[in-house]
Amino acid sequence: MNFLLKKKTELSGKKATIYTVELTDGTDLFEQFLSENRGDYDDDLSDILQRIRSMATKTGAQVHFFKTKEGKPGDGVCALYDNPGKNLRLYCIRMGNAVVILGGGGPKKTQKLQQDPKLKEENYLLRKVSELITEKMVSKEICFSDDEMELKGEIIDHD
Amino acid sequence: MTKEKNNDILSDLLGKITPEEQAKTDKKMILATKIANGIKAKGLKKSEFAEIMGKVPSEISKWLSGTHNFTIDTLFDIERVLSIQLLDTNNWDYYDKYEKVKVSMKSRKPAPIYRLAS
Numbered sequence: 001m002n003f004l005l006k007k008k009t010e011l012s013g014k015k016a017t018i019y020t021v022e023l024t025d026g027t028d029l030f031e032q033f034l035s036e037n038r039g040d041y042d043d044d045l046s047d048i049l050q051r052i053r054s055m056a057t058k059t060g061a062q063v064h065f066f067k068t069k070e071g072k073p074g075d076g077v078c079a080l081y082d083n084p085g086k087n088l089r090l091y092c093i094r095m096g097n098a099v100v101i102l103g104g105g106g107p108k109k110t111q112k113l114q115q116d117p118k119l120k121e122e123n124y125l126l127r128k129v130s131e132l133i134t135e136k137m138v139s140k141e142i143c144f145s146d147d148e149m150e151l152k153g154e155i156i157d158h159d
Numbered sequence: 160m161t162k163e164k165n166n167d168i169l170s171d172l173l174g175k176i177t178p179e180e181q182a183k184t185d186k187k188m189i190l191a192t193k194i195a196n197g198i199k200a201k202g203l204k205k206s207e208f209a210e211i212m213g214k215v216p217s218e219i220s221k222w223l224s225g226t227h228n229f230t231i232d233t234l235f236d237i238e239r240v241l242s243i244q245l246l247d248t249n250n251w252d253y254y255d256k257y258e259k260v261k262v263s264m265k266s267r268k269p270a271p272i273y274r275l276a277s
Contacts, residue, residue: 010173034168045172050184051225053176059188064195064223081224 001128005101006157007150011049013057017150019101021129022157029125030090030102037088037106044088048080052100060097068094070113070123075130077123082108089119091126093133098149103129188225190245195223197241211240 004022008030011018020030037045055061071077076093087108093101103126110116113123136142142153150158198208205223209216221227229237234245 008169010169031169034172038168038172042172046176046180047184047226049169049172050176050181051188053181054185054188054225058185059192062192062195064191064220065188065225067220081221081226083226 001132002155003129003132004155004157005133005151008102011052011056013053015058015060016056016098016100018052018056019099019151019156021101021103021126029104029122033090033102033104033106033122036104041086041088041107044083044086047083047086048088048090051080052102055100061094061100062097063094066092066094071127071130075127075134077126077130079105091123093126093130095151096148099144099151101129101133184225187227190229191223191225191227193243193245194237194241197237197243200243201241208240212236 002024005019006022006028008018008020020028022028034045051065055065059065065081066078067081068078070079070091076095078092078094080090080092082089088105089108090105091103093103095101104122106116106118106122108116108119113119133142136153136155142151142155144150145152150156198205201208203211205219206216209219212219222229231246237243238245
């Protein structure tokens, strides 16, 4: 599995840098999430984008904004909290307060992740991405910038 | 859907967010962070704070998520328990003071008008 981490300039700010995952076939997981839920969940999408921008520009990606432990222990896979009464779930990889990698997600229709094939697929895909990022960090193919605000490496696209 | 169209969706959704909506979300996220910092500063675990507040820990998680709409009563309770200020109730008499200034300005004699002698 190969992928690029693309910096989203329009979502990033002085407190956090936001990346999305682009697979080799050109699929951007976050942009796919937006297009799949456009129309039915416009308000939720708007709310998610507002919260991402608040984190990027005001507060940093504080851990309490996320539902943690959505992946394997310690892999950073988490989900943004659903708005009260809403159930649109977005999976992310949180790397401290300053870096967030956005994945995909979808409407949460069942109590358990295992019962929802779509969410399970998105969740496991991001777990795999996280695993590969960890490997690349160990092998120093990816590292943090000196100010720890960004990621550096061959698979990072800062366009 | 093409990559270009997906990019358009992000731009379109971002373009529809008004500055007022963003400012409201910013404030909710900052408020949640102030509460989280207050819990930490008091040396409390989330579960301990929940117990003091008479809530279950999952309710506190919602409070800290930045999505919760707090009642004023709840905010006052949090302020008291954590000894922090979330709502600014200082300068509440600003309007009274402003009115007094206005009245005193009105009651002042108008400044004399000096004219140059022709």
